Amino acid sequence: MQWITESKAHRVVYWLMGVGLFLQLSSKVLYTSDSTNGVHVYLLLILPALLLTVWSFLKKESLFLVEAKRFLVAAGLFMTVCSVSAYWSDSGQSVLYVLRKSLVIFLYLAAIIYLVTVAKWQHIKFFIMMLCVVAAVGALVSLCYQLVVLDESFGWRTFRIYRMGHGEWIDLGYPVIAGIYFALFGVLAASLVALGHQNHSQNLVLMLVILVLLPYVFLTFSRTSWIAWAVAICYLMVVFRHRATIALATILACIAFVMIAIYQNEMAVEVTERQLSGRPQIWLWTLQHFLEHPLLGHGFAHSFWPEKPYAHAHNFFLQVLFEHGILGLTCYLFMLTSVFAGVWRYRRNKLVLAAFALVIYILTAMMVDVQHVITRPGLFWSIFWFPLAFTIGAVNRAQLAAPINTLFEDY
Numbered sequence: 001m002q003w004i005t006e007s008k009a010h011r012v013v014y015w016l017m018g019v020g021l022f023l024q025l026s027s028k029v030l031y032t033s034d035s036t037n038g039v040h041v042y043l044l045l046i047l048p049a050l051l052l053t054v055w056s057f058l059k060k061e062s063l064f065l066v067e068a069k070r071f072l073v074a075a076g077l078f079m080t081v082c083s084v085s086a087y088w089s090d091s092g093q094s095v096l097y098v099l100r101k102s103l104v105i106f107l108y109l110a111a112i113i114y115l116v117t118v119a120k121w122q123h124i125k126f127f128i129m130m131l132c133v134v135a136a137v138g139a140l141v142s143l144c145y146q147l148v149v150l151d152e153s154f155g156w157r158t159f160r161i162y163r164m165g166h167g168e169w170i171d172l173g174y175p176v177i178a179g180i181y182f183a184l185f186g187v188l189a190a191s192l193v194a195l196g197h198q199n200h201s202q203n204l205v206l207m208l209v210i211l212v213l214l215p216y217v218f219l220t221f222s223r224t225s226w227i228a229w230a231v232a233i234c235y236l237m238v239v240f241r242h243r244a245t246i247a248l249a250t251i252l253a254c255i256a257f258v259m260i261a262i263y264q265n266e267m268a269v270e271v272t273e274r275q276l277s278g279r280p281q282i283w284l285w286t287l288q289h290f291l292e293h294p295l296l297g298h299g300f301a302h303s304f305w306p307e308k309p310y311a312h313a314h315n316f317f318l319q320v321l322f323e324h325g326i327l328g329l330t331c332y333l334f335m336l337t338s339v340f341a342g343v344w345r346y347r348r349n350k351l352v353l354a355a356f357a358l359v360i361y362i363l364t365a366m367m368v369d370v371q372h373v374i375t376r377p378g379l380f381w382s383i384f385w386f387p388l389a390f391t392i393g394a395v396n397r398a399q400l401a402a403p404i405n406t407l408f409e410d411y
Contacts, residue, residue, distance in 0.1 A: 009055075013048045014118065017111045018127065020044025025131055025382050028181060029138030032168040034378055041377040046104055049111035067342035068113050068396040071388075074335040076106055081331050082300050082374055085324050089299025098300055101374055108381060109389040116393025117400060121197070128192050129205065135185035136209040138170050139216035154219070156266040161219040172379070179222030180365050180383055183229040186213045187361045190233055191354040193248050194240035203244055210248070214255065228364040230256075232357045239353050279314045279368060286313040286322050297325035301372060312371035319371060336363075339388055342395035349398040358387035 020041060023030065027037035056063050064072065079102035086098045116124065142164040146152045152159045162178035163171035172178035189206045192198065198206070217225050237249040260267060285305060290297070302323055304312055313319040321329045339359060346352045362370075362384055373384045 010052075010118075013052050014115065016044050016048045017115055018119070018123070020046075020048070021112065021115065022127065022131065024377060025386065026134045026138075028172055028379065028382075029134055029170055032171075034376075038377045041108075042104075045111050046107050049107040049114070052114065053107070053110060063110065063114055064117075065396055065399045067338070067345070067399055068117075068392050071335065071338040071342065071392045072106070072109060072113075074331070074338045075109060075388075076102075078328070078331040078335045079105065079374060081328050082324055085297060085328065086300040088296070089302045089323075091299065091301035091303075093301060098374060101376060104377070105374065105381070105385060108377075109385060109392075112386065112389035113393040113396055116390055117396045125192065125197065128188055129202065132185050132189040132192075132206065132209045135182060136212040138164075139182055140212050142170050143212075143216055143219070156263050157221055159219075160221050161216060175220040176222040176224060176369055177379060177383075179217050179220035179225030180228070180362075180369065181379060182213050182220075183217045183225040184358070184361065184383060184387075186210050186217065186229055187232045187357055189213075190236055190248060191357045194236040194245045194357070195350055195354050196240070196242055196244055207248065207251070210252075214252075218259070224365050224369045228361050231364045232361040235360050236354070236357050240350075282310055282314050283318055286315075286318045290318075290321050290325070293325060295325045295327060297321065297323045297328055299323060300374070314368055316366035316370045316373075335388075339391055342392060346395050346398040349394070352391070352394045352398050355387075355391040355394040359391050362387045 020043070023040045024037065024045060027034075027040075031037045053063065080099070083095055083098040083102050086093050086095045119127075142161060145165050146159070146161055147154065150165050152161075160175035162173065162175040163169075172181055186209075189209045193203055193206050217229065233249060233252060237245055282305075292298070297320075300323060304310060304322070313322055317329065317332075320332050324331075343352055343356045343359075366384070370380070370384065373380050375381070
């Protein structure tokens with residue numbers, strides 16, 4: 001099969017999916033209704049992706065090269081295993097219903113990979129900057145409303161921010177998820193700074209975005225997002241050792257040092273008393289009950305520890321093991337391995353390395369949080385599937401750049 005040829009139809013699809021992806025990723029800031037977000041995602045992102053896939057198949061043109069195909073096969077296999085396991089779960093969800101959600105996610109992945117592959121670098125940079133600015137504005141509005149209008153305190157755990165506080169605007173539902181969501185845009189902004197293809201004013205905007213997101217993520221008191229963001233920044237500093245990255249890391253380290261100095265007693269309590277907030281007990285229970293059905297697991301979205309107020313394993317690897325057994329975990333690791341392998345093969349490409357910071361971030365966060373990733377259009381698409389697809393899109397772009405011209409312009 002040959003690579004897809006440029007046409008007006010492809011450009012229309014390109015812009016439709018770009019707008020759809022922007023609205024989906026920023027939906028928690030722009031919308032109060034998940035149903036409104038879902039309509040935009042289906043019309044502007046999923047439907048064009050389906051039409052593009054069918055058109056390319058009929059024309060015998062390839063949308064993806066080897067690395068992207070390997071990832072999509074692995075992702076499809078993982079989602080199929082998860083879907084079939086709904087048959088023996090007590091969740092009440094049918095196999096067909098979960099398969100339908102999986103198909104939509106598959107098209108979502110394909111759309112992102114396509115967009116990252118064919119887009120002009122200027123478009124990618126503008127897209128990321130606008131996303132980060134929208135997230136920063138949402139975080140700033142929430143902070144101002146909570147601290148000024150509602151007169152909340154900036155003290156240690158006196159309150160945990162997760163919403164604006166006015167109606168249902170910018171409401172993430174829970175502090176931990178709010179921290180993970182907004183810190184993701186902090187990693188995006190830091191990755192763009194690390195790439196070093198901006199002028200001083202653009203870098204200044206990105207720095208301001210990070211400085212606005214920092215107090216919001218701090219006030220969620222989600223240690224998961226704190227640590228995951230720090231790990232991603234450390235990765236970027238090691239891989240991209242230039243002035244902008246070092247300056248960013250230095251500023252963040254100074255802020256962290258000041259916060260530790262101010263809240264040293266409270267942080268000591270976090271380490272000595274709160275520790276892992278009961279997670280080792282949850283992990284042990286998960287492993288014990290995994291042994292009841294080790295091969296296939298308990299099934300998709302199976303009820304978790306009914307006697308305790310715990311909804312999930314607080315470790316996504318263990319959650320997969322509990323619900324889908326050894327088979328499901330093997331498929332999940334196969335999917336992740338396909339991403340790691342692609343990044344390793346194209347590790348000389350700066351965009352691939354910068355995108356990989358998103359994967360490092362979310363996998364770190366998922367060591368202690370995140371419950372389900374096969375959902376309707378929503379938050380977990382942004383948190384989990386977007387980093388994986390964006391990274392594979394960068395790999396597909398790098399693979400395509402050498403032997404074949406892309407639709408628009410190489411990075």
